[in-house]
Amino acid sequence: MEVERLRQRAKKKLLRVTFPDGKVICCSKSVNxxxxxxxxxxxxRFPSIEMTMCHxxxxxxxxxxxxxxxMKPICDGWYLNTQADTETRYMQLRSISQQLSLGLVLEMGVGFEVQAASTTEKKQRTRDRLVVRFADGECFDSVRASETYLGTIKKLGVETIMRKHIPWGNYDLITSTQQTKYQVQIGDNRWVTVPTTTKDKARVLKVISAMLHIKIEVTCL
Known part of the structure; x- marks a missing residue:
């Protein structure tokens, strides 16, 4: 009976994720x-994650x-198979961090400060949109600015942009191999830098537009 009471009092382990920029995520449930x-x-970055659950x-x-x-929704039509425990999710996030070179600090234990799900922050992300209109009438207007950014670059022409050697930081905007963790694969042996802010994404697209002499209307919402 005493052993049973101790089991009932045992605190469940929490999962805490700390990003390189200092952002900490720790919810009351490891799945959240x-x-x-x-x-x-x-x-x-999800397409670059090579991981399976139940084959x-x-x-x-x-x-x-x-x-x-x-199957629980994440964002932008993506779902996560949540059939796992806290220890498994810890290992999954560890593998994701390694695959994408994210530098996440992952901890599993008790006594962590728990946060509520960031509903407000998600709403802010939804409003932080990028809209691009081409002269031919085509419009890129995804819920996520990154998808609009990548779609626009594909339409403008990955190879054409790469030949312009447009700089971003210490590297060209598009490179043949991944040079930084802020790059995503956009084609065979082609990696493009995705700026972290919507304003920077818009600025890059305007620079590309000017260099290629292609008129586009770029708007931040």
């Missing part, structure tokens, strides 16, 4: 911590019928 961390990482991709844009009760 993982989802919040994935939202922070950004959907544009199927861990992250998917479709709901697997046999696991539909465990």
């Amino acid at each position: 911590t993982m989802i919040e961390a994935l939202v922070e990482i950004g959907a544009e 199927l991709p861990l992250l998917s844009k479709t709901i697997y019928p046999q696991y539909k009760e465990w």
Whole structure:
């Protein structure tokens, strides 16, 4: 009976994720911590994550019928198969951090300060949009500015932009190999830098537009 009481009092382990910029995510449930961390990482990087759960991709844009009760929405139409415990989620995030060179600090234990799910922050991200209109009438207006940014670059021409050697930081905007953690793959042996702020994304697109002499209308919402 005494052993049973001790088991009932035992605190469940929490998962805490700290990003290189100091942002800390620690929810009362490890599944919420993982989802919040994935939202922070950004959907544009999800295709580069090579990980499976139950012999199927861990992250998917479709709901697997046999696991539909465990498929939880992340963002931008992506779902996470949450059929895992805290220890497994710790290892999954550790692997994701290594694959994407994110430099996350991952901790598992008790006594961490717990945060509520950042509903307000998610709403702010939704409002932080980038709209690009081309002269031919085509418009890129995704919920996430990163998707609009990448779609615009593809339409402008990855190879054409690469030949211009547009600088961003210490490297060209588009390189043949990944040079920084802020780059995502946009084609075979092509990696493009994705600025962290919407204003910087807009600024890059305006520079590209000017250098290619292609008129586009770039608006931050």
